[in-house]
Structure formats: structure tokens, C-alpha cells
Amino acid sequence: MKMDPADLRRVNVFKDAPEEDLKLFVEKGIVRSIEEGEFFFFQGDPAAYFYVLIEGRAKLLQTSATGQQVNLRTITEWQMFGALGAVRENATYPATAQALEPSTALAIESSFLKEMMQNRPYLNINLMQLMTSYIMEMQERYRELATERVERRIALTILRLAAQIGKRTEGDGMTVELPLTRQDVAEASGTTMFTVSRVLADWERRGLVAAGRERVVIRNPHGLVQISEGLDQ
Amino acid sequence: MKMDPADLRRVNVFKDAPEEDLKLFVEKGIVRSIEEGEFFFFQGDPAAYFYVLIEGRAKLLQTSATGQQVNLRTITEWQMFGALGAVRENATYPATAQALEPSTALAIESSFLKEMMQNRPYLNINLMQLMTSYIMEMQERYRELATERVERRIALTILRLAAQIGKRTEGDGMTVELPLTRQDVAEASGTTMFTVSRVLADWERRGLVAAGRERVVIRNPHGLVQISEGLDQ
DNA sequence: CGAACAATTGATCCTCATCAAACCTTGTGG
DNA sequence: CCACAAGGTTTGATGAGGATCAATTGTTCG
Numbered sequence A, B: 001m002k003m004d005p006a007d008l009r010r011v012n013v014f015k016d017a018p019e020e021d022l023k024l025f026v027e028k029g030i031v032r033s034i035e036e037g038e039f040f041f042f043q044g045d046p047a048a049y050f051y052v053l054i055e056g057r058a059k060l061l062q063t064s065a066t067g068q069q070v071n072l073r074t075i076t077e078w079q080m081f082g083a084l085g086a087v088r089e090n091a092t093y094p095a096t097a098q099a100l101e102p103s104t105a106l107a108i109e110s111s112f113l114k115e116m117m118q119n120r121p122y123l124n125i126n127l128m129q130l131m132t133s134y135i136m137e138m139q140e141r142y143r144e145l146a147t148e149r150v151e152r153r154i155a156l157t158i159l160r161l162a163a164q165i166g167k168r169t170e171g172d173g174m175t176v177e178l179p180l181t182r183q184d185v186a187e188a189s190g191t192t193m194f195t196v197s198r199v200l201a202d203w204e205r206r207g208l209v210a211a212g213r214e215r216v217v218i219r220n221p222h223g224l225v226q227i228s229e230g231l232d233q
Numbered sequence C: 001c002g003a004a005c006a007a008t009t010g011a012t013c014c015t016c017a018t019c020a021a022a023c024c025t026t027g028t029g030g
Numbered sequence D: 001c002c003a004c005a006a007g008g009t010t011t012g013a014t015g016a017g018g019a020t021c022a023a024t025t026g027t028t029c030g
Helices: A005-010 A019-028 A110-117 A121-147 A150-165 A182-189 A193-205 A221-228 B005-010 B019-028 B110-117 B121-147 B150-165 B182-189 B193-205 B221-228
Strands: A030-034 A039-041 A049-055 A058-063 A069-075 A096-099 A103-109 A167-169 A175-178 A209-212 A215-218 B030-034 B039-041 B049-055 B058-063 B069-075 B096-099 B103-109 B167-169 B175-178 B209-212 B215-218
Touching: A005 A019, A019 A103, A019 A110, A030 A039, A030 A049, A039 A049, A049 A110, A058 B121, A069 A150, A069 A182, A069 B121, A103 A110, A110 A121, A121 A150, A121 B058, A121 B069, A121 B121, A150 A175, A150 A182, A150 A193, A150 A215, A150 A221, A182 A193, A193 A209, B005 B019, B019 B103, B019 B110, B030 B039, B030 B049, B039 B049, B049 B110, B069 B121, B069 B150, B069 B182, B103 B110, B110 B121, B121 B150, B150 B175, B150 B182, B150 B193, B150 B215, B150 B221, B182 B193, B193 B209
Parallel strands: none
Antiparallel strands: A030 A103, A039 A096, A049 A103, A058 A069, A058 A096, A167 A175, A175 A215, A209 A215, B030 B103, B039 B096, B049 B103, B058 B069, B058 B096, B167 B175, B175 B215, B209 B215
16 A cells, blocks of 8 residues: 555644655555454553554553453544554553554554654654643543443543544434444443443434444434533433 | 752653753742642643642642542652643643642743753653653553442552552551542542442451541551452452 | 541442343345 | 344343431541
8 A cells, every 4th residue: 555645744743744754654654454353452562663543443442350341542544543652661552452444554663753753843742732632531531430420421422432533424414423332332431331222222212313233323412412511301 | 948959850850851951940930838728720720830749749630510529640749740731732721739738839830841842852751751651540540440349449549549649657567658538539539438438447347457537557558459459359 | 625527337229230131233145 | 135143232120339318426626
């Protein structure tokens, strides 16, 4: 597969990179395609590469000692992931990256990013901003998990996922479509697929969403926002 | 209050800073002392300053819409906090910082840190490493909250707090003392003070801890680790 | 000593997880 | 094109883990 370096500008961290830097990254990169359900890397692997997702969608997850999974983040095209390894020495990935669809990513050696960062302030700044947004999002989600009831957490999760990986569907009104199983949603909101199923069924009755197999369509975003803020009932 | 610039080396981010940089930071800084229970800043305030805690202990917390609190992090001497504002434009603090004891901190303008970072790679690297460790810790805690039972969460919380802010007490064996209320522990582990009280009472019966008013002494760290890993029973 | 606040303890209840079974949907191979 | 398998989803019944509430009992400090 060929890659146009200019495409890399769509990656937030590279948004203001000079052309020649982009070329270097592309030259250094290896394009890797994997099937749905396969893995880019596992939690605990040496973090030798960071990735830029070119096509498809993926999720970052952690597994507990008992085998339960938690979804930390969903990744969509032109997002960078697995980059924490470029910061620490001898780092291992703190999470596992699994494809939700057939996906393609550009893999670049972490050490090369580290090298590039040494004399390119824009890389430092952009990467720090990205890290800041992670920290803020994780803090928020942590608070939600600690203080909110399931229904609100699921609403918040769906809205967040819609903003991050949702695809606008034309047709009846403004709808956002998410190619996710109940299990995926459960792992992203800290509950079980059973509860997600019940909540979605209830929302469907109320006309807020349309739920299908591995699919959630948001029909009434405003209604979901109300639930997420506890303004309904 | 006078400050020796060299003391700032105890701050992780400044560990390898040249003497003259430390002097600049100290000159630019304002020393602020507050009483127990008072605040360095509130969630939502414009993040004009970042802080270095010189004396005392503090906690970073978030408040939910319903007024419930969550403890994100406890801060001890020579830790930096409130620094995310130096990365984003027009940032506001994503959390509130409250003193757990009478505390003193050095407050320095975020814009000054930002300025210094522009041509001091060590600041970028160190700050990124700090941010990386936050992200990893928050991801871990998020997973714990989503998958672990309360008792294990409380054990993990106590052990983490011990490592972060615990003070070694001599006397009967190796013990670690934490000046925290049940409420504090509850807010750090995502439960209620009632449950924390019951769990600590149980542990005390089993000789693992000694619990007093605003105080938890760990008598048997190994036992707590076993509980945190589910190896007991 | 008394006020203020932290901690305990018991009783109760509710939200959700768990388990089991059946039901759909999609893709595949004959 | 149908039948079947595989895996996602739904639904009900049940119960447990903690939250909540109320009342009491420490503890500390002015």
C-alpha cells in the first residue's frame, strides 16, 4: 500500500508538521493490515512501535486479572495510538489494541518519534495536548463510573462514542451510527451486556435510538443528553 | 517565606534543571499558605497558575453534578499539580485542589512554564513522563472501579495512598500511616464512608490495620496485598 | 464541659449482576 | 435457496453486594 505523506496531516499530532517530516515518518513506517478481532499489540508487550490508524476502527482495552475487559478508548481513522511508549524508557503497552473492523495502520518505531521530538517543538506541544485530553477524559470517566447510575453512564458512553467514532447517516433526521456490540458498550460504560440490552430496549420504546445487531443508531441526541444529565423523568 | 532554588530539584519535573532555571522559577513564584480544608483552586477556574507543594498534603478532586466527590490524586511535598493549564490554551482546571493539612505551595504562572518549555527539552520530557504516569494510573484505577469488588478496591486504594503519601512510622514493625478520614478513602475508592468503616473494622479484627480517627495505620502490608489480589479466603 | 465532627453499627432496600434459556441475525456450505 | 451453525441479543427469575438512612458512640478541641 502506498501512502501520501500529506495524509498524515490529518493526524492531530502532525497537523502542523513540515512536509519533509511527514515524509520521514512515512518512510520509516510499516503498513500493517489486520482482520476484525485481531490485535495490533497486547498489554505488556514492549512498546517498540506507535501506530496511526489509516483505515477501520479499533479499541484500546485492559484486561483484569479475572479476565474481565474494560474499554479505555475507541480509535478511528487518523488517530494515533500506542504512543506512550515513546515517552518512557523500556516501556510496555499499558493496554491492548484490537481491531473492531478490518483495519490498516502505519506502525513507526517509538524510538524514531522520540528522536524526532528532540528538536521539533511542535511534536512536543501536540503530543502533550493529546495527553492532556486523555487525562481529562479519563478523570471524567472515572468520576462518572464512581458516581453515576448505569443508565446515565450508558447515555454518556454512547454520546462520547458517537462524537469519537460515530458516522453521520443521512436519511431520517440527523442520526449517528455506531458499529458496536452490546458487549462493547458494556465494557466502555462499566456494566454488563444484559443491562445495556435492557436500557437500549427501553430507549428504543421511547424513540431515542434504534438498536440492531452490532449497531446503535441515535435518533434523538437531545433526549440522550437529557438522560445523561439526569434531566428526564 | 524564603525558598532555596535548589530545593526545587526535588520536584520530579525539575530534577535535571540547571540552577539558573530554578532561580527563575522561584523568582517568578508566589508562596501561598492555606489552612486545612481550604483550596488552592477550583475546578473550572482559569488555570493561570501551576503549583508545587512545599509543605503539607493536598488532594485533587472532582465534584459531580449531584455534589458527590471523587478523589483523583493525593499530593505530597514536592509534587507539581495544576500544570495541565500550561499545555492548553485558555485552559481551566479540570479538578479542585484542597489542602488535607495546613499547606504551603509555590504558585507560578502557567504562561511562564509554557514559555520556558519552548527551548528547554528537559522540561518537555519530564512533563510528558509525568503525564504518562497519570494516564497509566487513571487507566488502571478506571479498570479497577469497573471490575473489582469494594474490598479489593479499598485495599488497592490504601496501598496506593500509602505509596504516595504514607509516612513510615517506626515502632511496632514496618507501618505506614495515612492521615485520612473514612470519607477521603471512600472518595478515592468509589464507595461510601459506611462501607469503608465496615471493611476497616473487619481488617482490624484480622490484625491487618489499626484504624483511628482520621488515621489508618497499615500493620500488615502483605496481607493487604493479598486482599487486593484476591488471594485471601 | 460542650460543640462539632468523625466513626460505628444495625436495619432496610434497591440497583444491577448473574444465570439460564430462548430468540434473532448473519453468513456459509451443500 | 434452504438449512444450519455461530454468535449476538433478549428476557425473565433470582439474589447479592452495597448504598442509604437513622441513631448512637467516640474523639478532639476550644
